Amino acid sequence: MPNLPLTLGCWDYDRVQALMDGRVRPEGIDLTFLNMVVEETFFRMLRNREFDVSEMSMSSYLVSLTKPDRPFVAIPVFPSRFFRHSCIYVNADAGIDSPADLVGKRFGCPEYQMTAPVWIRGILSDHYGVPVDGPTYVTGGEEEPNRQEKVPLDLPPNFRVERIGPTDTLAQMLADGRIDAFHTARKPSTYDGVRVKRLFPDYVEVEKAYWRDTGIFPIMHVVAIRREVYEANRWIAMNLFQAFREAQRLTYEGLKETAALKGMLPWFNAHVEETFDTMGDDFWPYGVEPNRATLDTFLRYHHEQGLSPHKLSVDDMFAPETLEEFVI
Structure with a gap:
């Protein structure tokens, strides 16, 4: 055979x-x-x-x-x-000094259904008290415009998800301050540690502590x-x-x-x-x-x-x- x-x-x-x-x-x-x-x-x-x-x-x-x-x-x-604490980026002028400051902010992600943002939202909720329906989520292409959800979604009304414009990219919107924060799988091209920073600069130690506390390697x-x-x-x-x-x-x-x-x-x-x-x-x-x-x-x-x-x-x-x- x-x-x-x-x-x-x-x-x-x-x-x-x-x-x-x-x-x-x-x-x-x-x-x-x-x-x-x-x-x-x-x-x-x-x-x-x-x-x-x-x-x-x-x-x-x-x-x-x-x-x-x-x-x-x-x-x-x-x-x-992938441990994902390293993958939360913020605009330096958005007034986000701790995870709690994300509530009510505009939080970009290429696709709402992406696995990395699901983990990040869950970790922020479980370990930092950020409700998953606290921010407004803004979706679209990270470096090139017009990224779509791979599978169509039908979300409950308490989740606020907006599409960016047809010529916009999330990386540039973060640098410009048109979104306050960004969670993603790839480091955005506009990350420079000055205008665009990580929420957890010491992410390696934070991620090791998360592993010790939970035993989870996402x-x-x-x-x-x-x-x-x-x-x-x-x-x-x-x-x-x-x-x-x-x-x-x-x-x-x-x-x-x-x-x-x-x-x-x-x-x-x-x-x-x-x-x-x-x-x-x-x-x-x-x-x-x-x-x-x-x-x-x-x-x-x-x-x-x-x-x-x-x-x-x-x-x-x-x-x-x-x-x-x-x-x-």
Whole structure:
């Protein structure tokens, strides 16, 4: 029986390099790896379903689960994780000296449904007392005009979301003071530490304290399979999951290599040692159970922010075959 050909849209992270170069091959699958930046991958998969499998915004995936056709099925592989306290920017003249000052302000974000802003809004609410419906949210392109929500939204009326003008960009509006703050996944081009500053200048220490307090390393992306592809070949969910995990295992091994620097940072090995010491040997876990508390927190945020009409369950997120693992 020939292997099943599948296309995978994903960025070229270190944890997927072995899938890209063929050192790891999912059993029974001929995988064509399409290396693209995340915005392109998400847009093409969510709008046009162009790939069999793809990296996907976790928030947009959850929005898709509220649609009648539920077009995708995810596996518990998380290509992107990111502490996001560093990703809150403010205009220096907006009078924002602490998170509490965000209430009543105009808060930009490229898309209301983006995973990074969902985490940021939830963290600000849980840990700093900023109600998720306190600011006015202003959406549109960060560096180029006319960015749209990838999946149409129907938000409750207590959330104030406005679109920027057809020639405006959020990065420039922040520098000009036309928005007071900005939460995003990418550092805006207008960030200079003077006119545009971070809300948390000492974000590394703030994020380490958040990890110590919560044990949460925020998940940004999942891996999703088109539902019709999955339903016709349900075995691919576990085979892909195992392949992604093997590719990640090889990356962990590479991080521990000390004969030469695996990354280009001068103190790369020191960063690696600190991370293992602080967060443990499997600091970027795949699978459901090691991530249940993190996922459940995000599902609560997603519902509280009007993006899902009811709180979804962790088990509903993933292919049933991947919820439990067999032991030999």
